[in-house]
Amino acid sequence: xxxxxxxxxxxxxxxxxxxxxxxxxxxxxxxxxxxxxxxxxxxxxxxxxxxxxxxxxxxxxxxxxxxxxxxxxxxxxxxxxxxxxxxxxxxxxxxxxxxxxxxxxxxxxxxxxxxxxxxxxxxxxxxxxxxxxxxxxxxxxxxxxxxxxxxxxxxxxxxxxxxxxxxxxxxxxxxxxxxxxxxxxxxxxxxxxxxxxxxxxxxxxxxxxxxxxxxxxxxxxxxxxxxxxxxxxxxxxxxxxxxxxxxxxxxxxxxxxxxxxxxxxxxxxxxxxxxxxxxxxxxxxxxxxxxxxxxxxxxxxxxxxxxxxxxxxxxxxxxxxxxxxxxxx
Amino acid sequence: xxxxxxxxxxxxxxxxxxxxxxxxxxxxxxxxxxxxxxxxxxxxxxxxxxxxxxxxxxxxxxxxxxxxxxxxxxxxxxxxxxxxxxxxxxxxxxxxxxxxxxxxxxxxxxxxxxxxxxxxxxxxxxxxxxxxxxxxxxxxxxxxxxxxxxxxxxxxxxxxxxxxxxxxxxxxxxxxxxxxxxxxxxxxxxxxxxxxxxxxxxxxxxxxxxxxxxxxxxxxxxxxxxxxxxxxxxxxxxxxxxxxxxxxxxxxxxxxxxxxxxxxxxxxxxxxxxxxxxxxxxxxxxxxxxxxxxxxxxxxxxxxxxxxxxxxxxxxxxxxxxxxxxxxx
Numbered sequence: 001x002x003x004x005x006x007x008x009x010x011x012x013x014x015x016x017x018x019x020x021x022x023x024x025x026x027x028x029x030x031x032x033x034x035x036x037x038x039x040x041x042x043x044x045x046x047x048x049x050x051x052x053x054x055x056x057x058x059x060x061x062x063x064x065x066x067x068x069x070x071x072x073x074x075x076x077x078x079x080x081x082x083x084x085x086x087x088x089x090x091x092x093x094x095x096x097x098x099x100x101x102x103x104x105x106x107x108x109x110x111x112x113x114x115x116x117x118x119x120x121x122x123x124x125x126x127x128x129x130x131x132x133x134x135x136x137x138x139x140x141x142x143x144x145x146x147x148x149x150x151x152x153x154x155x156x157x158x159x160x161x162x163x164x165x166x167x168x169x170x171x172x173x174x175x176x177x178x179x180x181x182x183x184x185x186x187x188x189x190x191x192x193x194x195x196x197x198x199x200x201x202x203x204x205x206x207x208x209x210x211x212x213x214x215x216x217x218x219x220x221x222x223x224x225x226x227x228x229x230x231x232x233x234x235x236x237x238x239x240x241x242x243x244x245x246x247x248x249x250x251x252x253x254x255x256x257x258x259x260x261x262x263x264x265x266x267x268x269x270x271x272x273x274x275x276x277x278x279x280x281x282x283x284x285x286x287x288x289x290x291x292x293x294x295x296x297x298x299x300x301x302x303x304x305x306x307x308x309x310x311x312x313x314x315x316x317x318x319x320x321x322x323x324x325x326x327x328x329x
Numbered sequence: 330x331x332x333x334x335x336x337x338x339x340x341x342x343x344x345x346x347x348x349x350x351x352x353x354x355x356x357x358x359x360x361x362x363x364x365x366x367x368x369x370x371x372x373x374x375x376x377x378x379x380x381x382x383x384x385x386x387x388x389x390x391x392x393x394x395x396x397x398x399x400x401x402x403x404x405x406x407x408x409x410x411x412x413x414x415x416x417x418x419x420x421x422x423x424x425x426x427x428x429x430x431x432x433x434x435x436x437x438x439x440x441x442x443x444x445x446x447x448x449x450x451x452x453x454x455x456x457x458x459x460x461x462x463x464x465x466x467x468x469x470x471x472x473x474x475x476x477x478x479x480x481x482x483x484x485x486x487x488x489x490x491x492x493x494x495x496x497x498x499x500x501x502x503x504x505x506x507x508x509x510x511x512x513x514x515x516x517x518x519x520x521x522x523x524x525x526x527x528x529x530x531x532x533x534x535x536x537x538x539x540x541x542x543x544x545x546x547x548x549x550x551x552x553x554x555x556x557x558x559x560x561x562x563x564x565x566x567x568x569x570x571x572x573x574x575x576x577x578x579x580x581x582x583x584x585x586x587x588x589x590x591x592x593x594x595x596x597x598x599x600x601x602x603x604x605x606x607x608x609x610x611x612x613x614x615x616x617x618x619x620x621x622x623x624x625x626x627x628x629x630x631x632x633x634x635x636x637x638x639x640x641x642x643x644x645x646x647x648x649x650x651x652x653x654x655x656x657x658x
Contacts, residue, residue, distance in 0.1 A: 011369060011585070040340060078409045078585055079409070080407045080408070080409060080447060080448035080449075081446060081447065081448040083446075083518070086515075101514075104512075104513075106513075107513075110513075112513055112514075112515055113515065113518050114444070114515040114516055114518070115443070115444040115445060115446060115516070115517075115518060116444060117410060117412075117444060117582055118409060118410065118447075119409035119410040119584060119585035119587075119588055120409075120582065120583050120584070120585045129481075130581065131481070131482060131581070135581070151657070152458075152460070152655060152657070153460060153655065153657035174581060177581075182514055182515075183433075184433075184435075184436075184439075184441055185430075185441075185511055185516075186415075186441055186442065186443040186511075186516045186517065187443055187444070187514075187515045187516020187517070188444075188515065188516065189412070189442050189443065189444060189577075189578075190577070190580045190581045190582075191581075193581040193582045194582055194583070248518075248519070249518075251519045252459065252460070252464070252503060252506075252519045252520075252522040253446055253449070253519075253522045253523055254449050254523070255448060255449070256340070256407055256448035256449045258448075259448055326481060326482065328480070328481070328482035
């Protein structure tokens, strides 16, 4: 069991071990300089990181310091792979309806996935800096796994041991650019700018009973400008679990350690739990009230994405970001 | 001016400087351990690499050794970004025709691009190891750039200085998986397995007059099982040059140094130059003879992709790969 984070430093951050209650941290000096380096040699580094984590939780680390989420980069500030699924098919169905499209029956049996950019993630408390509100700026609250090395053709039944870490995601989307881009036929590109991840990545066993069948059984809490926007349960209505998503990714390729695979926007069929993105709420407004009333994000708007355990303690720390205007140099 | 390659070693290879005639090499000890590390600090490392290159070409490196392409990984064995364009729109038009689809007029003004996997490239002389011939295994001969750090919103007019290196590409495609995957609407995923790159990456100024307006004015030579399959000129019919492709990529995102951007399959309107992928020849057969006669690649088939200068000297070394059957563990 271990919780890890990356202190902002250089291109890849400096690896830290973070205490279970997120109050203290210590750099992983002598174990691995960066999270990618730790993942590259996980069999060797994980036991050492776990031992340091235990000492930190017991208050036995003289060199520890107060953990500050704002000092964190995304756990992998840049990664070799970011593949995002759409495991909550209920959400896909609603968003497609918003575009006037039906989903094929195969979407309930064959995961939908896109390859995203991974060379430059935003930090969990850094601004989402974009040039134009007219692009239709949206957040998407998700969960992601970080894998070890995964052989090609790994079936879902053997995928679970390759899941090394878990994080939360804000998969930023530019909704008004999506229809035109998808019409070109090659998927998202400009409509999916840099994403961000929770300050802390955790081993799945940190979740205890809430990690079952490679699903996370906790609510994902999304706040927009300080008001609760949604809190669906991430374990409910996840049509494909992470093992199935991983099998889909590895079908015709080997995965390098440090590959990130996302769940897609968390969404429950029970509408009273709210939504994890604006597009879904807008779709529900169209269906219920005839038109979308909730606008996309404006400069100055703030989104917060977090997950609490049964005791109300934050598990991953919070993604907490403001949208600001990008001024080209 | 410099030519670089990565000796197979660990996950990221060991950076080597290679002589202009590809006969000798020397490790870049003391400058940068890997190509990614060199690109991360290019302003500092490039002058040192150039000085070493000059010494090597003059025969003044006691520690140099015979350069062997088979010892090479792809110049970046894994990268933080691989985005592949379709700059030869003539090719896109033909391949779409093969799928029974027309291209919209906007394809001549707005580049088509997909995000590819970059976490585990195949070496230039390593097998293309895949589980099933029925997937419709095809090669695609392309050219790619490696970028430095690129600010968001970089216009084409200011993009050229961000192009640091050039390589050749074999963008492996699984043609029979593409129609079903594109129909899902999110672009390629399983149909684009690992690609490979030429043994050697070069600075653009190595091309002299053949590098004009961010296009490469040489023929790309593709051999299939020892027979010439195509040799279109890469500078002809490239609708979007690399500066335009780079502007498209950076529209809503910052690029990290070491990002790779591909040209898409090289293709000339003049059919006598042949093709750089099987799909294009098959389409021409359908148009001219009513049916596709050239099969996709079988296990044991070999593809070779190379570019020669005016003196017949190989510029990048050759991608030379056999297709073999992958047996899952």
